[in-house]
Amino acid sequence: MNEAARPDLAATGLRRPDSEPAYDRIAFVASEAADAVEARAILVARYGSVAPEDANVVVALGGDGFMLQTLHRFRDTGTPIYGMNRGSVGFLMNSYRVDRLHERIASAQRVVIHPLMMEATDANGRLHRAPAINEVSLIRQSYQASKLRIAIDGKVRLEELICDGVLIATPAGSTAYNLSAQGPILPIGTPLLAITPISAFRPRRWRGALVPDRAHVEVTVLEAEKRPVNATADHFQxxxxxxxxxxxxxxxxxxxxxxxxxxxxxxxxxxQFDY
Structure with missing residues:
Protein backbone atom coordinates (compact mmCIF):
# COMPACT_ATOMS: atom_id res chain seq x y z
CA MET A 1 0.00 0.00 0.00
CA ASN A 2 1.51 3.35 -0.96
CA GLU A 3 1.86 6.34 1.36
CA ALA A 4 -0.68 8.36 -0.62
CA ALA A 5 -3.34 5.86 0.38
CA ARG A 6 -2.45 6.32 4.06
CA PRO A 7 -1.63 10.00 4.54
CA ASP A 8 -2.49 9.90 8.21
CA LEU A 9 0.21 7.33 8.95
CA ALA A 10 2.73 8.93 6.61
CA ALA A 11 2.43 12.13 8.62
CA THR A 12 3.25 10.33 11.87
CA GLY A 13 6.52 8.89 10.63
CA LEU A 14 5.34 5.34 11.25
CA ARG A 15 3.66 2.68 9.15
CA ARG A 16 2.52 -0.85 10.04
CA PRO A 17 1.61 -2.83 6.90
CA ASP A 18 -1.25 -5.30 7.08
CA SER A 19 0.84 -8.17 5.68
CA GLU A 20 4.48 -9.08 6.21
CA PRO A 21 6.91 -10.33 3.55
CA ALA A 22 8.80 -13.61 3.87
CA TYR A 23 12.39 -13.14 5.00
CA ASP A 24 14.60 -15.93 3.69
CA ARG A 25 17.96 -14.19 3.11
CA ILE A 26 19.44 -13.10 6.44
CA ALA A 27 22.59 -11.03 6.88
CA PHE A 28 24.09 -10.93 10.38
CA VAL A 29 26.04 -7.81 11.41
CA ALA A 30 27.63 -7.25 14.80
CA SER A 31 29.28 -4.54 16.84
CA GLU A 32 32.89 -4.95 17.96
CA ALA A 33 31.80 -6.06 21.45
CA ALA A 34 32.91 -9.59 22.30
CA ASP A 35 29.38 -10.76 23.12
CA ALA A 36 28.11 -9.49 19.77
CA VAL A 37 30.95 -11.08 17.78
CA GLU A 38 30.41 -14.41 19.54
CA ALA A 39 26.65 -14.26 18.95
CA ARG A 40 27.18 -13.60 15.24
CA ALA A 41 29.43 -16.65 14.92
CA ILE A 42 26.82 -18.84 16.65
CA LEU A 43 23.96 -17.57 14.50
CA VAL A 44 25.87 -17.80 11.22
CA ALA A 45 26.78 -21.41 12.03
CA ARG A 46 23.14 -22.15 12.79
CA TYR A 47 21.37 -20.26 9.99
CA GLY A 48 23.99 -19.30 7.42
CA SER A 49 24.39 -15.74 6.19
CA VAL A 50 24.35 -13.71 2.99
CA ALA A 51 26.08 -10.43 2.19
CA PRO A 52 24.13 -7.41 3.50
CA GLU A 53 23.50 -6.12 -0.04
CA ASP A 54 21.86 -9.46 -0.95
CA ALA A 55 19.74 -9.77 2.20
CA ASN A 56 16.03 -9.15 2.60
CA VAL A 57 16.48 -8.80 6.37
CA VAL A 58 19.46 -7.78 8.50
CA VAL A 59 19.94 -9.03 12.04
CA ALA A 60 21.93 -6.49 14.06
CA LEU A 61 23.74 -7.75 17.16
CA GLY A 62 24.87 -5.17 19.70
CA GLY A 63 23.39 -2.30 21.68
CA ASP A 64 21.29 0.73 20.83
CA GLY A 65 24.27 2.65 19.46
CA PHE A 66 25.05 -0.11 16.98
CA MET A 67 21.36 -0.32 16.06
CA LEU A 68 21.39 3.38 15.18
CA GLN A 69 24.50 2.87 13.04
CA THR A 70 22.84 -0.05 11.26
CA LEU A 71 19.64 1.88 10.63
CA HIS A 72 21.65 4.73 9.11
CA ARG A 73 23.63 2.25 7.00
CA PHE A 74 20.48 0.74 5.51
CA ARG A 75 18.46 3.95 5.28
CA ASP A 76 16.31 4.11 2.14
CA THR A 77 17.23 0.56 1.05
CA GLY A 78 13.92 -0.94 2.19
CA THR A 79 15.82 -3.69 4.04
CA PRO A 80 14.32 -4.17 7.53
CA ILE A 81 16.52 -4.46 10.60
CA TYR A 82 15.82 -6.97 13.37
CA GLY A 83 17.99 -6.14 16.38
CA MET A 84 19.02 -8.54 19.14
CA ASN A 85 20.54 -7.11 22.29
CA ARG A 86 24.19 -7.85 22.90
CA GLY A 87 24.81 -4.49 24.56
CA SER A 88 23.63 -2.82 27.76
CA VAL A 89 20.25 -1.05 27.64
CA GLY A 90 18.99 -2.38 24.32
CA PHE A 91 15.87 -0.22 24.15
CA LEU A 92 15.71 -0.59 20.37
CA MET A 93 16.60 -4.29 20.44
CA ASN A 94 14.77 -7.57 20.80
CA SER A 95 15.99 -10.09 23.36
CA TYR A 96 18.80 -12.39 22.27
CA ARG A 97 17.80 -16.00 21.65
CA VAL A 98 19.31 -18.46 19.19
CA ASP A 99 16.27 -20.69 18.64
CA ARG A 100 13.35 -20.10 16.26
CA LEU A 101 14.87 -17.05 14.58
CA HIS A 102 12.99 -17.46 11.30
CA GLU A 103 9.68 -17.72 13.17
CA ARG A 104 10.46 -14.65 15.28
CA ILE A 105 11.35 -12.55 12.26
CA ALA A 106 8.27 -13.73 10.35
CA SER A 107 5.93 -12.73 13.21
CA ALA A 108 7.68 -9.46 14.06
CA GLN A 109 5.90 -6.11 13.88
CA ARG A 110 7.26 -3.88 11.13
CA VAL A 111 7.77 -0.21 12.02
CA VAL A 112 8.86 2.41 9.48
CA ILE A 113 10.62 5.47 10.87
CA HIS A 114 11.19 8.75 9.04
CA PRO A 115 14.24 10.69 10.27
CA LEU A 116 14.77 14.34 11.02
CA MET A 117 16.98 16.10 8.49
CA MET A 118 19.43 18.52 10.07
CA GLU A 119 20.83 21.44 8.11
CA ALA A 120 23.62 23.17 10.00
CA THR A 121 25.55 26.23 8.83
CA ASP A 122 28.96 26.66 10.42
CA ALA A 123 30.93 29.84 11.12
CA ASN A 124 32.65 29.58 7.73
CA GLY A 125 29.33 29.52 5.90
CA ARG A 126 29.47 25.82 5.01
CA LEU A 127 26.18 23.93 5.00
CA HIS A 128 26.12 20.41 6.48
CA ARG A 129 23.17 18.00 6.10
CA ALA A 130 22.64 14.83 8.10
CA PRO A 131 19.68 12.63 9.14
CA ALA A 132 18.81 11.92 12.77
CA ILE A 133 16.75 9.00 14.02
CA ASN A 134 16.87 10.06 17.69
CA GLU A 135 17.51 13.78 17.90
CA VAL A 136 19.24 16.89 16.65
CA SER A 137 21.09 18.55 19.51
CA LEU A 138 23.01 21.78 20.04
CA ILE A 139 25.57 21.89 22.88
CA ARG A 140 27.86 24.64 24.13
CA GLN A 141 31.58 24.15 23.38
CA SER A 142 33.08 26.42 26.03
CA TYR A 143 32.74 27.29 29.72
CA GLN A 144 30.12 29.93 28.86
CA ALA A 145 26.45 29.10 28.45
CA SER A 146 25.07 29.25 24.94
CA LYS A 147 22.53 31.82 23.82
CA LEU A 148 19.99 30.51 21.33
CA ARG A 149 16.98 31.88 19.45
CA ILE A 150 14.23 29.39 18.50
CA ALA A 151 11.83 29.82 15.58
CA ILE A 152 9.03 27.53 14.44
CA ASP A 153 7.94 27.71 10.80
CA GLY A 154 9.72 31.04 10.40
CA LYS A 155 8.21 32.70 13.47
CA VAL A 156 10.44 33.40 16.47
CA ARG A 157 8.94 31.76 19.55
CA LEU A 158 11.79 32.26 22.01
CA GLU A 159 14.00 35.31 21.55
CA GLU A 160 16.80 34.15 23.83
CA LEU A 161 17.40 30.86 25.63
CA ILE A 162 20.48 30.82 27.88
CA CYS A 163 21.40 27.19 28.43
CA ASP A 164 23.92 24.39 27.97
CA GLY A 165 22.01 23.42 24.84
CA VAL A 166 18.76 22.31 23.30
CA LEU A 167 17.58 19.23 21.42
CA ILE A 168 14.84 18.35 18.97
CA ALA A 169 13.75 14.76 19.51
CA THR A 170 11.63 12.36 17.50
CA PRO A 171 9.24 9.93 19.21
CA ALA A 172 11.81 7.17 18.60
CA GLY A 173 14.46 9.28 20.33
CA SER A 174 12.29 10.66 23.10
CA THR A 175 13.43 7.93 25.52
CA ALA A 176 17.13 8.57 24.82
CA TYR A 177 18.98 11.88 25.43
CA ASN A 178 15.64 13.70 25.53
CA LEU A 179 14.47 11.70 28.55
CA SER A 180 17.79 12.26 30.35
CA ALA A 181 17.27 16.00 29.84
CA GLN A 182 13.83 15.72 31.50
CA GLY A 183 11.98 15.87 28.18
CA PRO A 184 8.62 14.14 27.57
CA ILE A 185 8.25 10.59 26.31
CA LEU A 186 6.39 10.46 23.00
CA PRO A 187 4.71 7.18 22.00
CA ILE A 188 5.74 5.91 18.58
CA GLY A 189 3.29 7.20 16.00
CA THR A 190 2.69 10.49 17.80
CA PRO A 191 2.87 13.26 15.14
CA LEU A 192 5.00 15.46 17.40
CA LEU A 193 8.57 16.56 18.03
CA ALA A 194 9.92 17.45 21.47
CA ILE A 195 12.04 20.59 21.87
CA THR A 196 13.86 20.18 25.17
CA PRO A 197 16.34 22.59 26.82
CA ILE A 198 19.50 21.28 28.46
CA SER A 199 20.22 22.97 31.81
CA ALA A 200 18.25 26.11 30.98
CA PHE A 201 19.31 29.22 32.94
CA ARG A 202 16.96 31.80 31.38
CA PRO A 203 14.01 31.71 31.08
CA ARG A 204 14.06 29.52 34.19
CA ARG A 205 10.48 28.32 33.86
CA TRP A 206 10.73 27.20 30.24
CA ARG A 207 10.75 23.41 30.18
CA GLY A 208 10.45 22.89 26.44
CA ALA A 209 7.68 22.48 23.89
CA LEU A 210 5.88 19.96 21.73
CA VAL A 211 5.42 20.88 18.07
CA PRO A 212 3.83 19.10 15.11
CA ASP A 213 6.27 16.78 13.35
CA ARG A 214 5.64 18.70 10.12
CA ALA A 215 7.07 21.85 11.73
CA HIS A 216 10.32 23.46 10.61
CA VAL A 217 12.39 24.09 13.74
CA GLU A 218 15.22 26.63 13.43
CA VAL A 219 17.79 27.50 16.10
CA THR A 220 20.05 30.53 15.69
CA VAL A 221 23.21 30.80 17.80
CA LEU A 222 23.59 34.24 19.37
CA GLU A 223 27.08 35.57 20.12
CA ALA A 224 28.49 32.59 18.22
CA GLU A 225 32.12 33.71 18.40
CA LYS A 226 32.03 34.33 22.15
CA ARG A 227 29.78 31.36 22.94
CA PRO A 228 30.59 28.59 20.40
CA VAL A 229 28.10 25.77 19.91
CA ASN A 230 28.27 22.42 18.14
CA ALA A 231 25.38 20.55 16.55
CA THR A 232 24.84 16.80 16.33
CA ALA A 233 22.45 14.64 14.33
CA ASP A 234 22.71 11.30 16.17
CA HIS A 235 26.47 10.62 15.74
CA PHE A 236 27.25 13.25 13.05
CA GLN A 237 28.74 16.40 14.59
CA GLN A 272 6.86 5.99 31.64
CA PHE A 273 5.89 3.79 34.57
CA ASP A 274 9.55 3.19 35.55
CA TYR A 275 9.73 -0.60 35.61
Whole structure:
Protein backbone atom coordinates (compact mmCIF):
# COMPACT_ATOMS: atom_id res chain seq x y z
CA MET A 1 0.00 0.00 0.00
CA ASN A 2 1.51 3.35 -0.96
CA GLU A 3 1.86 6.34 1.36
CA ALA A 4 -0.68 8.36 -0.62
CA ALA A 5 -3.34 5.86 0.38
CA ARG A 6 -2.45 6.32 4.06
CA PRO A 7 -1.63 10.00 4.54
CA ASP A 8 -2.49 9.90 8.21
CA LEU A 9 0.21 7.33 8.95
CA ALA A 10 2.73 8.93 6.61
CA ALA A 11 2.43 12.13 8.62
CA THR A 12 3.25 10.33 11.87
CA GLY A 13 6.52 8.89 10.63
CA LEU A 14 5.34 5.34 11.25
CA ARG A 15 3.66 2.68 9.15
CA ARG A 16 2.52 -0.85 10.04
CA PRO A 17 1.61 -2.83 6.90
CA ASP A 18 -1.25 -5.30 7.08
CA SER A 19 0.84 -8.17 5.68
CA GLU A 20 4.48 -9.08 6.21
CA PRO A 21 6.91 -10.33 3.55
CA ALA A 22 8.80 -13.61 3.87
CA TYR A 23 12.39 -13.14 5.00
CA ASP A 24 14.60 -15.93 3.69
CA ARG A 25 17.96 -14.19 3.11
CA ILE A 26 19.44 -13.10 6.44
CA ALA A 27 22.59 -11.03 6.88
CA PHE A 28 24.09 -10.93 10.38
CA VAL A 29 26.04 -7.81 11.41
CA ALA A 30 27.63 -7.25 14.80
CA SER A 31 29.28 -4.54 16.84
CA GLU A 32 32.89 -4.95 17.96
CA ALA A 33 31.80 -6.06 21.45
CA ALA A 34 32.91 -9.59 22.30
CA ASP A 35 29.38 -10.76 23.12
CA ALA A 36 28.11 -9.49 19.77
CA VAL A 37 30.95 -11.08 17.78
CA GLU A 38 30.41 -14.41 19.54
CA ALA A 39 26.65 -14.26 18.95
CA ARG A 40 27.18 -13.60 15.24
CA ALA A 41 29.43 -16.65 14.92
CA ILE A 42 26.82 -18.84 16.65
CA LEU A 43 23.96 -17.57 14.50
CA VAL A 44 25.87 -17.80 11.22
CA ALA A 45 26.78 -21.41 12.03
CA ARG A 46 23.14 -22.15 12.79
CA TYR A 47 21.37 -20.26 9.99
CA GLY A 48 23.99 -19.30 7.42
CA SER A 49 24.39 -15.74 6.19
CA VAL A 50 24.35 -13.71 2.99
CA ALA A 51 26.08 -10.43 2.19
CA PRO A 52 24.13 -7.41 3.50
CA GLU A 53 23.50 -6.12 -0.04
CA ASP A 54 21.86 -9.46 -0.95
CA ALA A 55 19.74 -9.77 2.20
CA ASN A 56 16.03 -9.15 2.60
CA VAL A 57 16.48 -8.80 6.37
CA VAL A 58 19.46 -7.78 8.50
CA VAL A 59 19.94 -9.03 12.04
CA ALA A 60 21.93 -6.49 14.06
CA LEU A 61 23.74 -7.75 17.16
CA GLY A 62 24.87 -5.17 19.70
CA GLY A 63 23.39 -2.30 21.68
CA ASP A 64 21.29 0.73 20.83
CA GLY A 65 24.27 2.65 19.46
CA PHE A 66 25.05 -0.11 16.98
CA MET A 67 21.36 -0.32 16.06
CA LEU A 68 21.39 3.38 15.18
CA GLN A 69 24.50 2.87 13.04
CA THR A 70 22.84 -0.05 11.26
CA LEU A 71 19.64 1.88 10.63
CA HIS A 72 21.65 4.73 9.11
CA ARG A 73 23.63 2.25 7.00
CA PHE A 74 20.48 0.74 5.51
CA ARG A 75 18.46 3.95 5.28
CA ASP A 76 16.31 4.11 2.14
CA THR A 77 17.23 0.56 1.05
CA GLY A 78 13.92 -0.94 2.19
CA THR A 79 15.82 -3.69 4.04
CA PRO A 80 14.32 -4.17 7.53
CA ILE A 81 16.52 -4.46 10.60
CA TYR A 82 15.82 -6.97 13.37
CA GLY A 83 17.99 -6.14 16.38
CA MET A 84 19.02 -8.54 19.14
CA ASN A 85 20.54 -7.11 22.29
CA ARG A 86 24.19 -7.85 22.90
CA GLY A 87 24.81 -4.49 24.56
CA SER A 88 23.63 -2.82 27.76
CA VAL A 89 20.25 -1.05 27.64
CA GLY A 90 18.99 -2.38 24.32
CA PHE A 91 15.87 -0.22 24.15
CA LEU A 92 15.71 -0.59 20.37
CA MET A 93 16.60 -4.29 20.44
CA ASN A 94 14.77 -7.57 20.80
CA SER A 95 15.99 -10.09 23.36
CA TYR A 96 18.80 -12.39 22.27
CA ARG A 97 17.80 -16.00 21.65
CA VAL A 98 19.31 -18.46 19.19
CA ASP A 99 16.27 -20.69 18.64
CA ARG A 100 13.35 -20.10 16.26
CA LEU A 101 14.87 -17.05 14.58
CA HIS A 102 12.99 -17.46 11.30
CA GLU A 103 9.68 -17.72 13.17
CA ARG A 104 10.46 -14.65 15.28
CA ILE A 105 11.35 -12.55 12.26
CA ALA A 106 8.27 -13.73 10.35
CA SER A 107 5.93 -12.73 13.21
CA ALA A 108 7.68 -9.46 14.06
CA GLN A 109 5.90 -6.11 13.88
CA ARG A 110 7.26 -3.88 11.13
CA VAL A 111 7.77 -0.21 12.02
CA VAL A 112 8.86 2.41 9.48
CA ILE A 113 10.62 5.47 10.87
CA HIS A 114 11.19 8.75 9.04
CA PRO A 115 14.24 10.69 10.27
CA LEU A 116 14.77 14.34 11.02
CA MET A 117 16.98 16.10 8.49
CA MET A 118 19.43 18.52 10.07
CA GLU A 119 20.83 21.44 8.11
CA ALA A 120 23.62 23.17 10.00
CA THR A 121 25.55 26.23 8.83
CA ASP A 122 28.96 26.66 10.42
CA ALA A 123 30.93 29.84 11.12
CA ASN A 124 32.65 29.58 7.73
CA GLY A 125 29.33 29.52 5.90
CA ARG A 126 29.47 25.82 5.01
CA LEU A 127 26.18 23.93 5.00
CA HIS A 128 26.12 20.41 6.48
CA ARG A 129 23.17 18.00 6.10
CA ALA A 130 22.64 14.83 8.10
CA PRO A 131 19.68 12.63 9.14
CA ALA A 132 18.81 11.92 12.77
CA ILE A 133 16.75 9.00 14.02
CA ASN A 134 16.87 10.06 17.69
CA GLU A 135 17.51 13.78 17.90
CA VAL A 136 19.24 16.89 16.65
CA SER A 137 21.09 18.55 19.51
CA LEU A 138 23.01 21.78 20.04
CA ILE A 139 25.57 21.89 22.88
CA ARG A 140 27.86 24.64 24.13
CA GLN A 141 31.58 24.15 23.38
CA SER A 142 33.08 26.42 26.03
CA TYR A 143 32.74 27.29 29.72
CA GLN A 144 30.12 29.93 28.86
CA ALA A 145 26.45 29.10 28.45
CA SER A 146 25.07 29.25 24.94
CA LYS A 147 22.53 31.82 23.82
CA LEU A 148 19.99 30.51 21.33
CA ARG A 149 16.98 31.88 19.45
CA ILE A 150 14.23 29.39 18.50
CA ALA A 151 11.83 29.82 15.58
CA ILE A 152 9.03 27.53 14.44
CA ASP A 153 7.94 27.71 10.80
CA GLY A 154 9.72 31.04 10.40
CA LYS A 155 8.21 32.70 13.47
CA VAL A 156 10.44 33.40 16.47
CA ARG A 157 8.94 31.76 19.55
CA LEU A 158 11.79 32.26 22.01
CA GLU A 159 14.00 35.31 21.55
CA GLU A 160 16.80 34.15 23.83
CA LEU A 161 17.40 30.86 25.63
CA ILE A 162 20.48 30.82 27.88
CA CYS A 163 21.40 27.19 28.43
CA ASP A 164 23.92 24.39 27.97
CA GLY A 165 22.01 23.42 24.84
CA VAL A 166 18.76 22.31 23.30
CA LEU A 167 17.58 19.23 21.42
CA ILE A 168 14.84 18.35 18.97
CA ALA A 169 13.75 14.76 19.51
CA THR A 170 11.63 12.36 17.50
CA PRO A 171 9.24 9.93 19.21
CA ALA A 172 11.81 7.17 18.60
CA GLY A 173 14.46 9.28 20.33
CA SER A 174 12.29 10.66 23.10
CA THR A 175 13.43 7.93 25.52
CA ALA A 176 17.13 8.57 24.82
CA TYR A 177 18.98 11.88 25.43
CA ASN A 178 15.64 13.70 25.53
CA LEU A 179 14.47 11.70 28.55
CA SER A 180 17.79 12.26 30.35
CA ALA A 181 17.27 16.00 29.84
CA GLN A 182 13.83 15.72 31.50
CA GLY A 183 11.98 15.87 28.18
CA PRO A 184 8.62 14.14 27.57
CA ILE A 185 8.25 10.59 26.31
CA LEU A 186 6.39 10.46 23.00
CA PRO A 187 4.71 7.18 22.00
CA ILE A 188 5.74 5.91 18.58
CA GLY A 189 3.29 7.20 16.00
CA THR A 190 2.69 10.49 17.80
CA PRO A 191 2.87 13.26 15.14
CA LEU A 192 5.00 15.46 17.40
CA LEU A 193 8.57 16.56 18.03
CA ALA A 194 9.92 17.45 21.47
CA ILE A 195 12.04 20.59 21.87
CA THR A 196 13.86 20.18 25.17
CA PRO A 197 16.34 22.59 26.82
CA ILE A 198 19.50 21.28 28.46
CA SER A 199 20.22 22.97 31.81
CA ALA A 200 18.25 26.11 30.98
CA PHE A 201 19.31 29.22 32.94
CA ARG A 202 16.96 31.80 31.38
CA PRO A 203 14.01 31.71 31.08
CA ARG A 204 14.06 29.52 34.19
CA ARG A 205 10.48 28.32 33.86
CA TRP A 206 10.73 27.20 30.24
CA ARG A 207 10.75 23.41 30.18
CA GLY A 208 10.45 22.89 26.44
CA ALA A 209 7.68 22.48 23.89
CA LEU A 210 5.88 19.96 21.73
CA VAL A 211 5.42 20.88 18.07
CA PRO A 212 3.83 19.10 15.11
CA ASP A 213 6.27 16.78 13.35
CA ARG A 214 5.64 18.70 10.12
CA ALA A 215 7.07 21.85 11.73
CA HIS A 216 10.32 23.46 10.61
CA VAL A 217 12.39 24.09 13.74
CA GLU A 218 15.22 26.63 13.43
CA VAL A 219 17.79 27.50 16.10
CA THR A 220 20.05 30.53 15.69
CA VAL A 221 23.21 30.80 17.80
CA LEU A 222 23.59 34.24 19.37
CA GLU A 223 27.08 35.57 20.12
CA ALA A 224 28.49 32.59 18.22
CA GLU A 225 32.12 33.71 18.40
CA LYS A 226 32.03 34.33 22.15
CA ARG A 227 29.78 31.36 22.94
CA PRO A 228 30.59 28.59 20.40
CA VAL A 229 28.10 25.77 19.91
CA ASN A 230 28.27 22.42 18.14
CA ALA A 231 25.38 20.55 16.55
CA THR A 232 24.84 16.80 16.33
CA ALA A 233 22.45 14.64 14.33
CA ASP A 234 22.71 11.30 16.17
CA HIS A 235 26.47 10.62 15.74
CA PHE A 236 27.25 13.25 13.05
CA GLN A 237 28.74 16.40 14.59
CA UNK A 238 29.34 19.90 13.24
CA UNK A 239 31.51 22.36 15.21
CA UNK A 240 31.02 26.12 15.49
CA UNK A 241 27.52 26.35 14.08
CA UNK A 242 25.64 29.62 13.65
CA UNK A 243 22.28 28.26 12.49
CA UNK A 244 20.64 24.84 12.67
CA UNK A 245 17.29 23.69 11.29
CA UNK A 246 15.49 20.38 11.57
CA UNK A 247 12.39 18.94 9.99
CA UNK A 248 10.97 15.48 9.37
CA UNK A 249 11.98 14.01 6.01
CA UNK A 250 9.01 11.94 4.75
CA UNK A 251 10.97 10.90 1.64
CA UNK A 252 13.52 8.95 3.71
CA UNK A 253 12.82 5.87 5.81
CA UNK A 254 14.25 3.04 7.89
CA UNK A 255 12.46 -0.15 8.91
CA UNK A 256 12.70 -1.94 12.27
CA UNK A 257 11.25 -5.31 13.27
CA UNK A 258 10.04 -5.93 16.84
CA UNK A 259 8.82 -9.07 18.59
CA UNK A 260 5.06 -8.63 19.18
CA UNK A 261 5.37 -9.57 22.87
CA UNK A 262 8.04 -6.91 23.42
CA UNK A 263 7.10 -4.14 21.03
CA UNK A 264 8.52 -0.63 21.08
CA UNK A 265 5.09 0.64 22.22
CA UNK A 266 5.33 -1.63 25.26
CA UNK A 267 8.85 -0.44 26.03
CA UNK A 268 7.75 3.18 25.93
CA UNK A 269 4.94 2.42 28.38
CA UNK A 270 7.41 0.71 30.69
CA UNK A 271 9.72 3.71 30.62
CA GLN A 272 6.86 5.99 31.64
CA PHE A 273 5.89 3.79 34.57
CA ASP A 274 9.55 3.19 35.55
CA TYR A 275 9.73 -0.60 35.61
Missing amino acids: VLNVVNVSARLDPTSSMTMLFDPDHSIDERILRE
